[in-house]
Amino acid sequence: MLPSLHSIEKITQTDSPSEILKNSSFIENSIFSLDTSYTLTGLKNNGWGLGFSYEHLLTDFWSIKGKFSHMTVWPADYDVIITTVGIGLDSYLYPFNKKLNWLYLGFGISTDFINYISSKESGDTIIDLFPQIGWKQNIKNYVLIDFFYGYRITISNNNLPDYAKDLKKNNNEFGIRFKLNLKKIFNPKT
Numbered sequence: 268m269l270p271s272l273h274s275i276e277k278i279t280q281t282d283s284p285s286e287i288l289k290n291s292s293f294i295e296n297s298i299f300s301l302d303t304s305y306t307l308t309g310l311k312n313n314g315w316g317l318g319f320s321y322e323h324l325l326t327d328f329w330s331i332k333g334k335f336s337h338m339t340v341w342p343a344d345y346d347v348i349i350t351t352v353g354i355g356l357d358s359y360l361y362p363f364n365k366k367l368n369w370l371y372l373g374f375g376i377s378t379d380f381i382n383y384i385s386s387k388e389s390g391d392t393i394i395d396l397f398p399q400i401g402w403k404q405n406i407k408n409y410v411l412i413d414f415f416y417g418y419r420i421t422i423s424n425n426n427l428p429d430y431a432k433d434l435k436k437n438n439n440e441f442g443i444r445f446k447l448n449l450k451k452i453f454n455p456k457t
Contacts, residue, residue, distance in 0.1 A: 370402055
């Protein structure tokens, strides 16, 4: 039996736009993510890496995101072990007030501490500023696709040794990130 027009009106009058969005999206006020770019960089350099981030909505249109990463690599052709620890803080503006969805403008700062073991160099610190723009799109509540572009500005003055140059990120950075709703994937009834 189909609902009457009166009951449909009643539903739309009682549900606010934010309640409708909240009920239709696994993205609410925060996103916890694993950053696989550190894993791929570690594997490319005979090692391993892992990154985490947590973004939290402070108001309807503004969020902050904390990041942490670690890598240990053994570069080929060099007798050195490199370990890195990275921390970062980003701030995002969502002008359409769609929680952590749609268009965003961001600005971040990050620091990577690089240590060299079995080498005459003691270590380096890389400090980057990172303005960015992007679009997050929720697809059927299973995945959030994040298209982004940013330009990395290094404000520290470091000349990395040849064996560590692959660990520094490019100035122009663009790509697609995927955030999976594991709860929905493993339990489709939710």
